[in-house]
Each structure stands twice: as C-alpha cells, then as structure tokens.
Amino acid sequence: MRILVTGGAGFIGSEYVRMLLGVPGGTAEGVPALEPTGVTVLDALTYSGNPANLAPVRDDPRLRFVQGDIRHAEVVDEVVAGHDVIVHFAAESHVDRSIAGAAPFVSTNVLGTQALLDAALRHGVRRFVHVSTDEVYGSIAEGSWTEDWPLAPNSPYSASKAGSDLLALAYHRTHGLDVVVTRCSNNYGPYQFPEKVIPLFVTNLLDGGTVPLYGDGGNVRDWLHVHDHCRGIAMVQEKGRAGEVYHIGGGTELTNKELTGRLLDACGAGWDRVVTVPDRKGHDRRYSLDITKINRELGYAPSITLGAGLAETVAWYRDNRAWWEPLTGTANA
Template identity: 50%
Template structure:
C-alpha cells in the first residue's frame, strides 16, 4: 500500500509518518512545502528509509498533486496553516492553503481509484462549549479564521463524498501535544520559556479549558480509521483529559523545576474560546482508546525539548 501524507513535515504529520513506518509495512510519500511550521528536521532519521519518499511541494500545485495522488492508495491530508494567532493577523494564507489546497487534493483524488481520503480537522470547528461535549453531528460554529477555514475544508471534503462518492473520512481531534511541535504553540512555548527562565505568557485569567491528546495517540487513531472508519463519516478523537491553561503552565513549571513566578497573565486574544471538549464514543465503540495519560505525555514532551535546548 502507498500512503500519501501531505503536511508530513509538520508536527502531527511527521509523527504520523514515523508511526506508519514503525508500526506498518506501507510505503509513505511525504509532501510538504516546508513553510515555517514544516521542517526536514522533523523527519530526521527516516528521510533515507527505503519505504519513505520526501517531496518538497505545495498541495495547491495541481500538476504535482495529481501525480502524487495517482501513485497513492490512501491520501491523508494534514497540510494546513494552523496557528490561530497568525490567522487573526492575516487569514489569506489560511483560506488559500486550508480550503483551496484541500480542493486541489480532492479534485486530484476523485479522478483516481483511491481507497480512502482522510481529512484531518480540529475540534475548533465546533466553536466553544461551556458544558457537555461536542458530538460529530453538532452544528459547526467556528469563531476564528483558522477554524473557519478548517470547517470549510470539512464541508468541501464531505461534499465530494456525497457528489462524487469519494471515500472520505474526516477526523476532528482535540489539542495535540508532544515532540516536534512548533515552539509557538502553547505547551512547547511554555516548556522552552521555563527552561530558559523566561516568562510563561497565559492569555486572560488562564481558565480557558482544552482537552489534550498526546500526538502518538492521535496517530494511532488516524491509522485505525484508515482501515476501520466508514466512508462519509466524521470521527472525534480525544483523550477526555481537560485542563485549564493555567494548570498546564503550573504542571510545566513543576516538571522543569522552574519558579511559579514565571507564569504571567497577559491580555486575552480576540475571540478566545473558553472551552473545547469532545464526545469520542463513536470512535471508542469501534475499538480505539487513548493510551498515554497527560502526566506521562508531558514528561516525554519535556524530555524532547530539554534534549533540543
């Protein structure tokens, strides 16, 4: 089997490529434009793997996308602009990559006999919820430009299932953390700052709640759904472990033996969602469960960034 992984030099994508190469016998082609969030360093040690081919390029390149999709049995689309703050400052790149790029891949795929197109999405498409958990059929209510473009890509992908019978599966995961995440994201930023004795900036009063899943658990879920998901369906992926941002900062300070005084509350960002939480019953009923508790995953993440210091 040949799997095309777009955005495979980014955080989750590179971990997924590693997962496929270590846990399966499939051949993998990684496509990545190597923008600020993607780096060949994330693929260090597997670039020369005989089952792995790296291609530098953009998912919006129609000719390239068509060529690579033609060679693939499965397409897993991680490629996306993903930082909320950047989308608030300028959403144009998010619309172009997240929506138009997904359209390019979908168009290339509908002309081929692929087994599955996995669209990687986010829990942020649902918006915020102060109580309860989002289910897959809940209304979409994205509240920032990033999540709006991901919601648009989800709807586009599902329409290709309905219109063209393309074997699409959509996954929506909670917040990921783990090795190789870009240092502008919350957990790696806080770890790096704490290791350097710098302030740990926390938006608002720090009570915003996120559900955290270790990236390896997310990768296991995606691989599981490549084989066990149902075409046209959406699956939430989460751990059930919710933490306030200030609690995450306190755990990181403790993990690196830094001073709690480094935690600094700063002006909140516009449209900051208060809480995300996912109902993952649909996926768990198929037989998948998370295996890495937050405490263990955080220790492994701290070790990674400590070694990179």
C-alpha cells in the first residue's frame, strides 16, 4: 500500500509519517497495522513545514519527499499517480493569521483540496482521508457536537476548512470517491510550531519571557495529544465507512486560564509572567466533540492523559532548543 501524506512535514502530518514508518511494519501500540510499502510526503514547506520534523525517519527507504504546493494541479497530478491512499493534512491553520488575511486560507484549504480530489478521481485512489477540525462547528455553550451537527464557522480559517469538508464529502456523493472526514479537537505535543498556544507559552516561559492570555481566559478547549489524534486517523483510514465523518477528541476540557496555570507550574513560573491581552475577534467560547461514534465503530479512545502529555511536551521543548530556537528567532540570542 502506497500512502500520500499531504502536509507531512507539518506538526500533525509528520507525526503520522513517523508513526507509519517509525516502527517495523508501520505499527505502534494501539495503531492499526497499515504496513505501507511506500510513503510520499507532499509539502510546500511554508513557515510551519519543517524537514527536521521528518529527521527520525529520513533514512527509511520507503519515504519519498516532494516539495510542492497542493494548489498546483500539475504537481498534484504527478504526485498522486500510483498511490492507494491520500491522507490530507496540508492546510493553512492559524486563526489569527486568517483574520489578518484570508486569501491564502481559501486558496490552500479549498482550492488545494479540490485539486487533490480531482487527481484522486483521475488516478483511482482507493481512499481519501480528509483531516479537519472541530472549529467548523463554531461555538457550543453546553453539551458536545455530534458528527451531524450543522456547520457554523466563525473565522476565515474555520470557514475555509468547512468548505473543504463539504467539497470532499460532495466528491463522495457525486463521484463515488471513497472519502472519510475526521474532525479533531485542539492538538498538542512535540514538533508543534511555536505560534500555537502550548508551544508559544512553553518556549516563552523557558526563555524567561511573558505569555499572552486572551480576554478573561474563560474560553474552553478540549486537548488532544497529537499521537492519539494520529491513532484515530489510522483507525479511520483502515476501517472508517466511506462518506462518513468521525470525531477524534482528547476528553479533557480546560479553560485557557486553567491551561495557563498548568503550563506555568510545568515550567516553574508564576502568574507575574502572564499578560492579559484584548480578546481575539470572533473568538469561539467553547469547543466540545462527542466521540461516541468512533469509539463504538472503530474502538478509539484517547490513551495519553493531559497531565502526562503536557509533562512530556514541556520536557521535549526543554530538551530540543535546537529545533525551536531558529523558529522563534531566539537562537544565539
């Protein structure tokens, strides 16, 4: 089986590639035995794509890396040929950047997905796994979203992801393409670009700096370790039903203020290092995914507790300054 991983040099995509290739046979504890004969990474290497994320599997003979943009149909067509499965991570994903300028989000997340879907049809790809986000639902005051909940995105980023979700599902309904969509809660873990809240806070605190807390800190997120996310995707890739959406969650909801407190404790810092900043425009108050469907159908449940996952993540950033300092501009500072 040949697997194409778009965005495979990014945070979540590279975890998936390392998971596929890092253990003999392509397996790890709790991960289906996908056993790829080859894995191709297609990544444009924009600011958040980093070849260093693939260093642990760089010498695996099954790995092929192609630098290219999913918006370029000719490149996509050439790369897709010969693959059995596409796992599509590539996306512009930072909400604040989408508020500052939406065009790259629409062109990459919608038009890039369309180019991949068209190529998958032409080349007879057996399965297309489209990786999405809980942000497509907007905000929920209580309870949890199920997979049939109406989409109501509130940022240009989440709107572009909602558009790509609907487009992928439409290719299943219109053309019979075997498409499955996953929607996840907030990811964290090693190799995450330090613009996201956990690596941003950890790297700032490790360098003796301050951290910004939006508004009253009461926004609630469910936290999912990146390895659990990739385990869930692997289960969907192997046994998910075509045309279906599956939620992948972490099972631990925290306010941003509660998360900040945990990170301060993990880094040995106090609340004097926290600076309150004006709230983000259109800031969703709470996200919460119901994971009953993927648990019942595929046996998924999160395996890494937030306490253990945060401790491991903080230790990783503490021990891997050579990876993140060039990204934050603090190298040799």
